[in-house]
Amino acid sequence: MSTEPAVTPSDVRTVELRIDGMTCAACVGRVERKLGKLDGVHATVNLATERALVTYPAGTEVGALVATVQKAGYGATEVRADPSDTGDAATEDDTALRRLRLRMAVALILFIPLADLSLAMSLVPTLRFPYWQWVIVALALPVVVWAAWPFHRTAFSNLRHGSTSMDTLVSLGVISASAWSLGEMAFLDSRVTLTGWDAVLSPSGPLYLEVAAGVTTFVLAGRYFEARARRTAGRVMRSLAALETDEVTVLGADGTERNLPVGRLRVGDRFLVRPGERVAADGVVETGRAAVDTSAMTGEPVPVEVGPEDRVTGGTIASGGRLVVVAEQVGADTRLARMIAAVERAQTEKSATQRLVDRVSSVFVPIVLGLALLTLLGWLLAGAGWAGALAPAIAVVIIACPCALGLATPTALMVATGRGAELGIFVKGYRALETTRAADTVVLDKTGTLTTGRMTVADVAVAAGTDPDRLLARAAAVESGSEHAIAEAVREHARASGVPVPAVDEFVALPGLGARGTVDGVVVTVGRPPEDTGPLAGRIDEWEAAGHTVVAVHTGDPGELAGLIALSDPVKESAPIAVAELVAAGLRPVLLTGDRPAAAHAVARACGITEVVAGALPDGKVDHVRALQAQGRTVAMVGDGVNDAAALAAADLGIAVGSGTDVALEAADVVLVRDDLRVLPATVELARATMGTIRGNLWWAFGYNTAAIPVAMAGLLNPLLAGAAMALSSFLVVTNSLRLRKAAAWADPTLGPVRTPSRDEEYVEA
Template identity: 55%
Template sequence: MSTPTTVTDEVMPSIRRVQLDLTGMSCAACAARVESALNKVPGVRASVNFATRVATIEAGENPSATELCEVVRRAGYDAEPRQAALGTDVDPDAEHARHLLTRLAVAAVLFVPLADLSVMFAVVPSTRFTGWQWVLTALALPVVTWAAWPFHRVALRQARHRTASMETLISVGITAASVWSLYTVFGERHTRRAGGIWQAILGSDAIYFEVAAGVTVFVLAGRYFEARAKSQAGGALRALAALSAKDVTVLLGDGSEMTIPADELAEQQRFVVRPGQTIAADGLVLEGSAAIDMSAMTGEAKPQGVRPGSNVIGGTVVLDGRLIVEAAAVGADTQFAGMVRLVEEAQAQKADAQRLADRISAVFVPVVFAIAALTAVGWLFAGGGADRAFAAALAVLVIACPCALGLATPTAMMVASGRGAQLGIFLKGHKALEATRTVDTVVFDKTGTLTTGRLSVGAVVTAEGWDSGEVLAYAAAVESASEHAVALAITGATEQRLEVDDFVAVPGRGVRGTVAGRTVRVGKPNWIVSSADAPCLQVARRAAEARGESVVFVEIDGNPCGVISISDKVKSSAPDALAALHARGLRTVLLTGDNPASAAAVATSVGIDEVIADVLPDGKVEVIEQLRDHGRVVAMIGDGINDGPALACADLGMAIGRGTDVAIGAADIILVREDLAVIPQALDLAAATMRTIKVNMIWAFGYNIAAIPIAAAGLLNPLIAGAAMAFSSFFVVSNSLRLRNFGVTRRSITT
C-alpha cells in the first residue's frame, strides 16, 4: 500500500492544482483508466503518471480533493491527497519490494519440489504413493493463495468495477490451474468416450499445480525488481530535499535571536547564518562577508565570495564568516525548491513511455478472455461436452498466462546487472534504455565527470630571488588555518609544516598571518598587487588563466613573491573515452557552469569540439531539451546535484558513481569506476540488454499467439501445456544468460 508523501495544492487565479497518491495500479492500462475517470469530471484536467503513481489534477474550487479521491475509488483503485513533506524517510516502493521479496522467497522454495514431484507423478504414475495428492496440495496451496494474493486482490477489486488487467489474467490462470489440479488429483478419472488420437492426447493424467506455482513465482520476481527500481528512482528527490535547511535562526526586533523551523520563515524576515550552516532561503546579504559553497547548485568546487548587497541561494553552505540575510524567496519559491521540481517533472516526462507489456496488456487481456469464452462455446456447439469445453477453455487461459513474459525483463536485467557490476556499470532500470540504440549525442558535465573534482596546485611561479618550495611552504602555513577548498589544495601540495600566528581571514580576498616572524598574505591577485606591479607574476597569471586555472598571489613582508595556480585535473581516461565515442559516430558536448576559459581548456584537452559554459541547472535542462527538439537522442553524463534535472530529462542519464545521491538517483546508468572508458562500454551493455529484452518479449508474446490456437483446438493436455510453458521460460532464460559473456568480444552499440 502506498504511503502518501506530499500535498501540492497551488492556488492560481481560477485554477487549483492538486496531486493524489494512487495505489492498486498494475500497468499502463490502469493509469489510463484512472486518467479517463478523472477527466470525465466537469472542469477537471488530469494526468496520471504510472511510474510515480501520482495523479496531477487542475480544477477549480470544486470538486474537492476528497471528491476526486472518491472518483478514483469508483474506478477500482485507491487514492489519497499527498500530505507529507518531500524528503520523508518513508519509501513506499522499498516497503512494497520487501513484501514482494518475502512472498517470492516462500513461493520459490515450495515451487522447486512441487515441480519435480508433479512431473514425476504425471509421467510415471507408478511412483505415486498413498497420500501423494495431499503432498502436492500442501506444497501448492501456500503459493497459489498467500504468495499470489497481491494478484488475486487486484483482480477481485477490478472485477467489482468491471475492469481487467494483466493481474486479472494472472489471477484467473493461477486459480483455474489450481482448481483443475485439485479435480485431477482428487476427482475420479473418467474414461473419455473419444478414441484414437484423442484418447492418446487427452487420456493421460495431468497435474497443473506446477504451472500455477510457476506463474506465481515468475511474475512475483518481475514485480519485485520493478518495485526496487522505482525505489531507487524516488531516492533522488528524497536526497535532494534532505540537503535543505531544517532550522533557521531569525533576528527579532530587539536584536535577539530565535531558532524556528525553516518552513516557518517568512519573506523579508532577517536570519543569521554561521560557518558550516545551510542558507535556509534565497535572500540579500545585509551584514557580513563569507565564502559560499555553491556546489549544491552549480556543481563547481570553487567557492563564491559574498558581501553586503550580494544575493545568496537557499541550500548553499557558508564556509566562513557570519551573515545576516533578508529572506526574499521562501519555501516553494526558492531556487532550491525549483530544482526539486525540475527533477520531479523530468522524471514524470520520462515515465510517459511505459513498458511494452503494459501497452499491450490493455488489448491482450480481454482478447484472451474472449478467445477462452469462444473456445468453450465452440466445443459445446461441436458436441464435445461440458468437460472438453471446460478443458479447452482452461488450456487457453493457462497457455496464455505470462510465464515467459514475467521472466523476459527481470532475468535479462539480473544477468546484465551482474555482468555490469563486474565491469563497473550499474543498470538501474530498462525504461530509458530504449534510447541507447539511437543515442547520437553525449553531453558531459565538467567538474567531477571529466575532471577529478578535487582542486590541486598546478604550478608555482616565483619572482626573482625566491624559491618556489619556500613560497609554497609559507603559503601553506597561512592556509592551514583556513577551511577553504583552495586552502586545502595548497596545504596538501607540500609536506613542509610551519606554524602560523595572528591568522586573519579577509572574506572574499584571502588570508594573512605571521610565519617564522614574517608577515604573509595569500589571496586574490588584485588584493596582493595592482595590475602594473610584478610583471613577471602577471605574465604567469595570464598564462594560468588561459589554461582555465585559478590563481592566488603570495606576498611576504610586503613583497609579491609568487603566484600559485589551482587546477582541477582532467581524468587520464577522458581522452580515450571521447575518442571511443567519436569512433562510434557520436557527437559530444561539454555542458558546464564553469567559466568559458576553463571549459574550453578542458574540452581541448579531451577532444570535445562543442562547449556550452556558464550554464545554471535549469539552463542545462533547457540545453538538453533544445538538443532533443532538434531531433537528437541525448545521453547526459554528470555527477553533481545540479546535474540531477538534466540527467532525468535526457533520453539516457549516466551518473559517475562517486557523485551525489541526487545525480545517482536521477540517472538510468551508474558508472562506479573512475575510468571513463566505461562510458562507451556502458552504452554497449545498455543496448545489448535492451536487445535481449525485446527478443524475450517478442518470444513471450509470439509463443502465446502461436500456442493459443492450438489450445483452443483442444490439442493441448495439461502435460503438454506445462512442457510448452517450461520451454518458453527456458528460451527466455537462456537468451538472457548470453549477456554473461558481454565484453569478452568487442561490441558496438550500432550493431
C-alpha cells in the same frame, strides 16, 4: 465560437499518486482512462514505480482524483513532497513484500507434498488409499483459495468494474482447474479419476488441482522475485532521499540554538552544521571552515574545503569543522530535492513505445479470453471431451498474461535513471535518453564546462593615467553583483590584494557582454574588449595566444577603456579524455563560446577539438545550434551559465554541468552533477545500453506471447508449465533490466581510477 476561457499554465496543477493493486499494463491503461475522463485531467501511470503523475485544472480536488482511482478498483494515495513519505512508502513496500513472501512460502510448502502425492497415486495405483483424492483437495484448497486470494480479489474487482487484467487470467485459470477437478471428484466415478500429474504427461487428464496449485505457486514466486528486483532497482532513489535530514539546528539573532524539523527552515535562517552532520539546505557559509564530503551525491571522492562566502549543498556532510550557514534554498527548492524530483518524473514519463504497449495490453486480455473460448470450443468439436478441451484452454489463459509487456520499458528506465544517479547523471525524462542515444553532434561551452570554471587573475594592464588598484576596486565592485566565474575571480583577486571594494549602484547584468554598475558616481562596465583597444592591443594578443581570457573595464558613459584584466582558466583533466571518448563513440565535438578566437582555439587544442566557434553571444549560440539542426544533425548542447540557457533549450538535448547556474540546470534535460566530464561519454553509453535493453525486453515479451499462445491452443503446453513460463518471462524482463546497474562501470567512482573504455566495447543485450 466557444466562450469558455482558455486554460493557462497557472490554472494547471500537478500531483503524484501512489497506485496500489496494479499488476500489468492493462491495469495501467485502465487507471489512465478513468482519470482521463475527468475534465482537463491527464495522467501518466508507471507500473514499475507504481506512481501516477496527474495534471489537473485548479478547480479539481485531489480527493476526486483519488476517489476515481479507487472506484476503478485500485488503491490511491497522494505522494507528498516530504522526506517522511519516502520512509512510509518504503515501509509499505516492505510489508507488502513480506505478505507476498508468506503466501508464496505457504503455497510452496503445500504444493510440494501435493505434487509428490499426486505423482505417486498416478504411477503406483496400489498405493492409493481410501479418500486419497480428498487429501489432495485438503492440500490444494489453501493454495488455490488463500494463497491465490490476491488474484481472485483483483479479478472480482475488475469484473465489478467491467474490466480485465493479468489477475483475471490467473484467477480464471485457477478457478477453472479447481472447479473442474472438484466437479469430477463429486459427480464422476472416482475409480477412473486420474490425477493432475497425468496432465503433465498428457494434457487430457481429468484432474487439475495440482495444476491450479502449481500455477498459483509459480505466479506468486514470479511476482515475489519481480517485486524484489523492482525494489532493488529503486534503491538509488531511496538512498538519495535518505540524504535529506529530518532536523536542523537554527540559530537565533542572539545565538541561541533551537532544534526544528527541517520543514520549518526558511530562506534567510542561520543554521548550524556540526562535524559529521548533513547540511540541511543549500546556502552560503557565514562563519567556520570544514571539509565537506559530497561523495554520496556527486560521487566525488575528495572532500571540498569550504569557508566564509562559499556555497554548500543540502545532503552533503561536514567533517572536521563547525559551520554556520545562511539558508538560500530550502525544502523542495534545494538542488538535491530538485534532482530527486527530476528523476522521479523521468521514471514516470513514457516513451511512444510504452504508450503503444499500454494500448495493446488494454485489449490483449479480452482477446486472450476470446482465444481461450475458441480453444475450448475447438477441442470440444474435435471430440476431445470436456477434460481434453479444458487443459489447452487453461494453458492459453495462463501463458498469455501480459505482465512482461507492461514491465519491459519502465523497469529498464527505472534502473537506468537510478544507475545514472549513482554516476552523477540526473536524467529529467525518458525522451532525454532517446535523444542521447540518437545524438551525433556535441556542442560544448568553454568556461566552466571544458575548463575548471575556477578562474584566477593572471595579469592586469591599465591605460595611461589609470591607477591599477582603483581599476581593480571598481571592477570588483561591479562584479560583486554577478555569479559568473570571471566575476568571482576578479572579486577574489581584489580581496587577496587587499584592495577595498566600494559599493555598487544600479547594477545591470548584460548576458554575453558582462555587467554594468555605478561605483563612486562613475558608470563602470566590465565585459568583452572592444575591437580597437589602442596601445593595449598587443597585450590582448599576447594573453590570448597563451589561452587567457581577457575582459575590459570601461569607465564613464560612453565608456572609455580604462584597462584590461587577463584571467586563466585551466582545462579540466577529464576534458581531453571525455572528448576522445565522444569521438570514439561516433559523435562530433564542437567548441561554442563567447570568448575570443585565440583563447577558444587554445582550449580546443588542449582538448582535441577541431571545430571551434568563438565570439558567440547567447543568440549566436542558439543560431549555431539551429544551423547544425538544419543540416540534419541531432545536437546535444553542454553548458553551465546563464548565457547557455537559450542554447540548452534550443538543442535536441540540453546537458548542464551541475556546478552551473540554476537557469542552466532548469533549461537542461540532463544534469551532470560530478565535476568530471568523463560522465558525459558515460551518459551516451548508459543511454545506448538502456535503449538496447528495452528493445531486448520488448522482443522477448512480444515474441514469448506470440509463440506461446499457438502452442497452448494446439494442446502442446500443459497449464502447469504455462504458469511457470509466464512467471519466468516477467522475472527475465526485470532481471535483464537490472543488468543496467553495471552500465558504464568504468566511470563508477567507487571502482577506483577511471578506465577509458575501448572503442570496440559494446553493451551486449541479453
